[in-house]
Amino acid sequence: MREHPGIRAVLPQRYPMLLVDRILELDPRRSIRTVKAVTATEPCYAGLPEDAEPWRYHYPPALLIESFGQSAALLWLDGHAPAADDGLTLMFVGATEFVFEGGVLPGDVLIHTVRLDNVIAGTAFASGETWAGTRRVARVTTLVATRRPVPHLTGPADASAVAAGPGPAQRSREGSR
Amino acid sequence: MSGLAGGAAAPLRAVDTYTAIPDGDGWLLCSTLLVRGDDPSLRGHFPGLPVLPGVFVVEALGQLMRLALGDGTGAPALRALTSVRFFAPLLDGDELRLTARATAAPGGWSVRAEGRSAAGTVTSRVRAEYGAPC
Amino acid sequence: MTTQETQLEALRELVAEVLEIDPEELTDTGDFIDDYEADSLRAIEILARIDKQYKVEIPQAELPLLRNLKAVHEALLQYSGQG
Numbered sequence: 001m002r003e004h005p006g007i008r009a010v011l012p013q014r015y016p017m018l019l020v021d022r023i024l025e026l027d028p029r030r031s032i033r034t035v036k037a038v039t040a041t042e043p044c045y046a047g048l049p050e051d052a053e054p055w056r057y058h059y060p061p062a063l064l065i066e067s068f069g070q071s072a073a074l075l076w077l078d079g080h081a082p083a084a085d086d087g088l089t090l091m092f093v094g095a096t097e098f099v100f101e102g103g104v105l106p107g108d109v110l111i112h113t114v115r116l117d118n119v120i121a122g123t124a125f126a127s128g129e130t131w132a133g134t135r136r137v138a139r140v141t142t143l144v145a146t147r148r149p150v151p152h153l154t155g156p157a158d159a160s161a162v163a164a165g166p167g168p169a170q171r172s173r174e175g176s177r
Numbered sequence: 178m179s180g181l182a183g184g185a186a187a188p189l190r191a192v193d194t195y196t197a198i199p200d201g202d203g204w205l206l207c208s209t210l211l212v213r214g215d216d217p218s219l220r221g222h223f224p225g226l227p228v229l230p231g232v233f234v235v236e237a238l239g240q241l242m243r244l245a246l247g248d249g250t251g252a253p254a255l256r257a258l259t260s261v262r263f264f265a266p267l268l269d270g271d272e273l274r275l276t277a278r279a280t281a282a283p284g285g286w287s288v289r290a291e292g293r294s295a296a297g298t299v300t301s302r303v304r305a306e307y308g309a310p311c
Numbered sequence: 312m313t314t315q316e317t318q319l320e321a322l323r324e325l326v327a328e329v330l331e332i333d334p335e336e337l338t339d340t341g342d343f344i345d346d347y348e349a350d351s352l353r354a355i356e357i358l359a360r361i362d363k364q365y366k367v368e369i370p371q372a373e374l375p376l377l378r379n380l381k382a383v384h385e386a387l388l389q390y391s392g393q394g
Contacts, residue, residue, distance in 0.1 A: 014221030016188075017230065043217065044186045055251030055310045056185040062236035063188055065258070069232075089223065091266065092231040093352060098258040103311040118359040121371045123352065125359045137311075144356065150228060150266055260331060264350060302331075 002026065010077050011070055012090055016043045019067035020074060024111070031115045032075035036067040040106035059104035064130060064138055065095070071112040072126035073145050076119065088147035093123070097141035108132040122146055184243060185251070189218035191237035197245035203280040208241040214269030229267040234292050234301045237275055242307055246279065246286065253285050253307035265300045273300070284308040319384050325364060326380055329356045339381045357383060367391040 002023035011018060024033040038059050048056055069092045082088065104110065114128040123146040130138040195208040213219070214227035222230050235258065242253045267273055277290035285308030292301035312320070319339075327334040330347050343349040354377050358369050361383075369377075369386045377383050 012223050014224050016218065016220065017222040044188045048186065052185075053251070055254075058186060058251070058254070058310060060185075060187055060236060060239070061255045062232040062239065065235065066230060066232040089226070089228065089266075092263060094260070094262040094356075095258055096260050098261070100254075100256055100311055118362055120355050120358050120362075121374060123355050123359075125356075125363075142359075144352070146352070148266075150226065150268070262352075304331075 020070050034071040034112045036110040038108045068112050071114045075116050076124040089150040091148050094144040102135045102137035192240045206245050206277040208275045210273040212267050212271045227269040231263040251310035254310040256308045257306045259304040261303045263301045340379045
């Protein structure tokens with residue numbers, strides 16, 4: 001069992017994108033079981049209207065994928081925590097057959113079971129399933145992660161240039177970002 | 178601001194502009210998203226180095242599908258990612274330009290999408306199936 | 312078809328899936344990078360899939376040589392003890 005501080009020691013993501021709460025089991029370099037509790041106080045639920053239908057509360061599949069991928073990275077990197085400044089950044093590079101079988105709602109506790117199938121040339125290949133209680137809500141045949149160099153910006157991004165963008169931004173609703 | 182993007186729970190609003198053009202048995206969909214390094218959703222990805230998470234490309238496609246083809250019941254909802262690949266990261270100040278072809282399929286839509294940076298580099302490819310919410 | 316030809320066709324399907332093309336489009340000597348727009352990750356994926364499907368581990372040192380289907384097939388034969 002490993003708690004959140006131990007997870008932070010291995011993964012580079014931080015709030016609100018660190019999506020693993022706890023490691024339940026870890027068989028080094030073979031398999032891992034992790035927990036991600038879904039709660040109504042997460043940022044993804046901010047701004048839902050009072051009369052939102054149940055389907056609007058479904059936890060975004062993108063975040064389930066990210067949570068699963070981070071679990072795979074924990075399995076891959078555990079005991080092999082990379083040097084803080086080796087110039088490489090953890091990247092999700094692909095997946096094959098990630099299938100969604102059930103909706104996930106606030107109050108569901110996601111359990112990811114992840115197998116590390118292969119590590120070749122610094123690239124990890126994993127597979128597994130995600131459960132909410134006795135319901136399997138997702139399964140994936142192959143998820144691929146690697147660590148790659150990412151060019152750092154040479155200086156702070158110019159805020160006005162970012163806001164203006166390449167052309168007039170047409171917003172489909174009001175509100176400032 | 179996160180939430181209420183295309184009407185549902187979301188880590189960020191992942192569509193700044195979009196177009197939807199009928200195309201035979203399907204639709205041609207396009208969207209844009211500026212990568213804003215100061216967006217709260219990027220605060221932790223990563224600290225000091227904002228990188229658009231690959232899964233936010235999946236999120237952008239899902240929001241684009243709902244905005245263009247949504248019927249108010251939660252469809253089209255992502256049912257399966259057949260294949261997704263990320264070739265290059267999008268950094269602060271860049272732009273995700275998503276183009277997708279949605280073809281009518283039993284129960285929903287088969288979608289092939291490509292993401293490009295502002296410079297036109299292909300940064301991601303997605304093949305996915307959409308249908309009724311789980 | 313001989314066993315080797317059957318295996319080559321099964322491999323063609325495996326590689327074509329990784330390259331996201333139809334098996335009919337994948338020739339024996341078509342270069343993955345030059346002809347099929349593959350990047351380095353695709354070659355790594357091919358190795359991973361072969362390991363998963365055939366339980367044959369092709370060393371990653373072979374990666375630079377695995378430029379086409381024929382080369383991949385020869386490596387598979389070599390490292391599964393049939394070459």
